[in-house]
Amino acid sequence: MTDLRTQLENKEVFATELTDIWKSFDGGNSFVIKGLDLKIPKGSLTAIIGFSGTGKSVILKHILGLHRPTKGSIKVLDHELGKMTDQELVVFRRKFGVLFQSAALFDDMTVLENVCFPLIEHTPLKQEKIIEVAQEKLMQVGLAAAHFNKLPSEISGGMQKRTGLARALALDPEIIFYDEPTTGLDPILTEMVDDLIVETHKSRPGTTSIMISHDLAAAFKIADFVAMLDAGQVLLSGPPEVFFNTDIDLVKRFVNKGMKLQ
Amino acid sequence: MIQSVFKFIQNKLIQTVEALGEVILFSGKGLQGFFAKPFRGLELVRQFEFVGNQSFFIIALTGLFTGLALAFQVYMGFKVVNATNLIGPVVALGISRELGPVLTGLIIAARAGGAMAARIGTMRVNEQIDALDVMGIDTYNYLIGPRIIASIISTPLLTALFDFFAMAGAWILVVQIVGLDSAIFWDRIDQIVQVKYIFEGLFKAAIFGFVFSVICTYRGYHTKGGAQGVGEATNKGVVSSMVTIIVLDYFLMNLIRMYYHLIGVSS
Ligand SMILES: Nc1ncnc2c1ncn2[C@@H]1O[C@H](COP(=O)(O)OP(=O)(O)O)[C@@H](O)[C@H]1O
Ligand SMILES: [Mg+2]
Numbered sequence: 387m388t389d390l391r392t393q394l395e396n397k398e399v400f401a402t403e404l405t406d407i408w409k410s411f412d413g414g415n416s417f418v419i420k421g422l423d424l425k426i427p428k429g430s431l432t433a434i435i436g437f438s439g440t441g442k443s444v445i446l447k448h449i450l451g452l453h454r455p456t457k458g459s460i461k462v463l464d465h466e467l468g469k470m471t472d473q474e475l476v477v478f479r480r481k482f483g484v485l486f487q488s489a490a491l492f493d494d495m496t497v498l499e500n501v502c503f504p505l506i507e508h509t510p511l512k513q514e515k516i517i518e519v520a521q522e523k524l525m526q527v528g529l530a531a532a533h534f535n536k537l538p539s540e541i542s543g544g545m546q547k548r549t550g551l552a553r554a555l556a557l558d559p560e561i562i563f564y565d566e567p568t569t570g571l572d573p574i575l576t577e578m579v580d581d582l583i584v585e586t587h588k589s590r591p592g593t594t595s596i597m598i599s600h601d602l603a604a605a606f607k608i609a610d611f612v613a614m615l616d617a618g619q620v621l622l623s624g625p626p627e628v629f630f631n632t633d634i635d636l637v638k639r640f641v642n643k644g645m646k647l648q
Numbered sequence: 649m650i651q652s653v654f655k656f657i658q659n660k661l662i663q664t665v666e667a668l669g670e671v672i673l674f675s676g677k678g679l680q681g682f683f684a685k686p687f688r689g690l691e692l693v694r695q696f697e698f699v700g701n702q703s704f705f706i707i708a709l710t711g712l713f714t715g716l717a718l719a720f721q722v723y724m725g726f727k728v729v730n731a732t733n734l735i736g737p738v739v740a741l742g743i744s745r746e747l748g749p750v751l752t753g754l755i756i757a758a759r760a761g762g763a764m765a766a767r768i769g770t771m772r773v774n775e776q777i778d779a780l781d782v783m784g785i786d787t788y789n790y791l792i793g794p795r796i797i798a799s800i801i802s803t804p805l806l807t808a809l810f811d812f813f814a815m816a817g818a819w820i821l822v823v824q825i826v827g828l829d830s831a832i833f834w835d836r837i838d839q840i841v842q843v844k845y846i847f848e849g850l851f852k853a854a855i856f857g858f859v860f861s862v863i864c865t866y867r868g869y870h871t872k873g874g875a876q877g878v879g880e881a882t883n884k885g886v887v888s889s890m891v892t893i894i895v896l897d898y899f900l901m902n903l904i905r906m907y908y909h910l911i912g913v914s915s
Binding site for chain 1: 770774775776778779781782783784785786
């Protein structure tokens with residue numbers, strides 16, 4: 387009875403549920419992810435933090451269905467990814483928007499064409515309508531119309547991020563992912579991107595945002611749910627407060643170090 | 649000692665077979681991807697333009713000079729035995745069955761294949777392929793398939809172009825430079841060179857187009873680590889394509905002879 391109730395509750399509450407995930411890239415000799423459990427609340431702005439090489443990107447790729455776990459179950463928006471074929475996954479991923487670290491813009495397409503691309507591919511809309519929607523998305527992320535017909539190589543890094551985000555938002559995703567959105571950016575640009583993430587999150591109620599970051603100060607400032615990874619497991623997860631009142635030594639050290647850097 | 653050498657060879661062999669299996673699987677996905685929906689007509693035309701049109705000039709030029717050089721050597725030999733009326737057919741045979749497809753394959757592999765590996769490798773390291781994946785775009789349908797199909801179609805067409813210019817080169821040498829009669833050059837060509845030999849060459853060219861495009865897109869697709877990785881992928885893609893084309897040419901020749909034998913036609 388209780389089980390059923392919690393199940394029904396979970397159904398509403400979590401955007402993704404990872405249960406006992408194990409992942410090996412070399413056929414079972416060494417594991418990169420070792421029995422990881424993680425539940426990300428629906429509608430949250432979640433930050434996944436941790437030292438470099440602890441498996442953050444690998445976990446992201448599992449949630450996106452780009453990697454399949456060696457063992458374990460992954461539920462995203464109530465769908466068990468393990469039960470889907472590659473073909474079904476391709477369709478399912480339309481619920482996702484991803485902003486990549488490098489923005490990953492198609493370098494032979496203009497800014498506008500980049501944002502039009504997912505719309506052309508996945509909607510039956512007429513060309514004029516597609517351009518209209520794409521322009522609207524670009525405006526939303528604060529890109530001036532003067533840049534719409536430039537190639538990615540002709541705009542600044544900050545504008546590339548904005549374009550990448552506009553493209554990620556094109557199909558109105560239910561989950562938006564950010565992989566290290568501010569890594570390698572200068573402090574001013576970092577703040578701009580952080581603000582952009584918060585604004586985007588707030589302007590789309592119900593959307594879940596999942597961000598991978600090693601910028602702790604920013605993670606604690608903007609996220610309402612934080613998960614810290616270490617050695618392929620979740621060391622601690624919860625609202626930011628949890629991280630300041632913990633007894634776990636590694637978390638304390640990580641948090642102190644990260645906050646001091648500020 | 650001997651055991652470790654044996655072990656080494658065994659491991660190398662297993663690795664090679666595994667790698668070959670992976671490439672074959674990849675080519676299967678690429679072909680299947682091309683014929684899956686949606687039909688990527690625009691991409692196909694673009695790749696076609698890229699492989700075909702942009703190689704037009706170098707193929708014509710190399711063809712012309714290959715014809716000139718080959719005809720000269722054949723002339724030097726045949727002059728001695730008074731068989732100058734065989735220069736035409738011998739050059740035509742050599743060009744249409746061997747040099748045409750092989751040289752065209754090598755040139756296109758270096759030019760278009762290298763560019764394919766570099767392009768797809770760059771897309772890989774810049775996360776553009778990941779972006780396509782998460783956007784729900786089948787990259788085999790969008791990136792790989794059109795390149796393979798365009799190469800399979802373009803390489804024989806370019807080979808035909810090569811053949812044409814090589815024959816023109818041979819004719820220029822024999823008639824314009826050496827000063828033999830044009831009639832002697834053409835004398836026995838249509839008697840000795842059968843249409844099927846030309847098609848044999850074009851068939852091999854199609855296989856070469858398939859081979860280099862698969863190898864180079866595979867290398868690009870599996871590029872690891874930064875700009876350096878792209879350079880490496882390009883390099884390895886081109887070199888293994890060229891080696892494969894030359895080795896495969898020999899086996900294809902035997903295969904075609906076996907086929908002629910089977911259907912009871914002389915080769
Ligand atoms: N495709 C892959 N094949 C093999 N090993 C991988 C692959 N992707 C990641 N790894 C390994 O998994 C570990 C975690 O990587 P990653 O998730 O990228 O770390 P980070 O937390 O810095 O994002 C690293 O040791 C990395 O080398
Ligand atoms: Mg990472």
